[in-house]
Amino acid sequence: MKKNGVSLSVIRRLPRYYRFLGDLLQNGVGRISSKELSQKMNLTASQIRQDLNCFGGFGQQGYGYNIEQLHREIGRIIGVDTMHDTILIGAGNLGSAIAAHMNFEKRGFRLVGIFDSDPQKSGEIIAGLPVRSTGELETFCRENHPTIAILCIPKTAAPKVAPQLVDLGITGFWNFSHYDLRVDHSDVVVENVHLGDSLLTLCYQVTHNRPEEDEGEK
Structure with missing residues (x-):
């Protein structure tokens, strides 16, 4: 490819x-x-x-x-100086850790909003930003025009949330949901991150006692 x-x-x-x-x-x-x-x-x-x-x-x-x-x-x-405005959906353990510890601006992204469907998380401050209700997504996106979304939501929630975000102008996803968005949204850029796959790769290598072959293949 x-x-x-x-x-x-x-x-x-x-x-x-x-x-x-x-x-x-x-x-x-x-x-x-x-x-x-x-x-x-x-x-x-x-x-x-x-x-x-x-x-x-x-x-x-x-x-x-x-x-x-x-x-x-x-x-x-790579485009690290472009600065893509980014929102994060899902302020659970994984989403909170990513928001708090990832140096986004060093990598070309500016985190501008964090959203969660849990009412108890609304107003919580993470990485200097208040967690907003997902009910505010449409208004926020139409006012602030983010183009990137980080999905830290359950696999079952992604098929519903992703189309809404695409309609609101999101053109790229950093996707931790384990749902392959490319199946339904071939016109947007998707980077799927499956931590379970990575762990299974480690399991294989430890089991067979072989170092990871670097990605030198073309």
């Missing part, structure tokens, strides 16, 4: 590059070769060069990569 001519596997590696380069910057490293970067990221140097060449390539022969420049360029490619 490709988006804008770039394979999804390459796109999924971009945040890893961004994170590793950011760590190197914080440690005062100024430049790095593709070989050195490959050793740190458990990718091949060839894979790194191929990935970056999808966006024009940034290294210099005999010099390697300027880490500050490459970090900035990958951030630009």
Whole structure:
């Protein structure tokens, strides 16, 4: 699968590059070769060069990569400076933890509203924002025009909530509901996060005592 001519596997590696380069910057490293970067990221140097060449390539022969420049360029490619206004639906344990501890603005998102169907949660402050009733969703969205929604709701609730949000202008979902929204909404961007699948992957690897193979496949 490709988006804008770039394979999804390459796109999924971009945040890893961004994170590793950011760590190197914080440690005062100024430049790095593709070989050195490959050793740190458990990718091949060839894979790194191929990935970056999808966006024009940034290294210099005999010099390697300027880490500050490459970090900035990958951030630009990802779009971390765009700032998408975001709402979170479901202020339970998971939703509250995500709202309180995720540095959204560092990743291109601005959390502007939190909603829950439980009346007892209304007015509770999380990450500096009051929890609102889901009954206020329509009015809030029409006044504030968020484009991204984080779903931390039960699987059974997602088929009802998602169409409402799409009608209100939501174009992208970070979906923890375990319901695959792409089935019904192929025209919106969906990133499904299934924590159970991740845990089962760990279970398999521990059972078979094999390290995770990095996402080096194309």
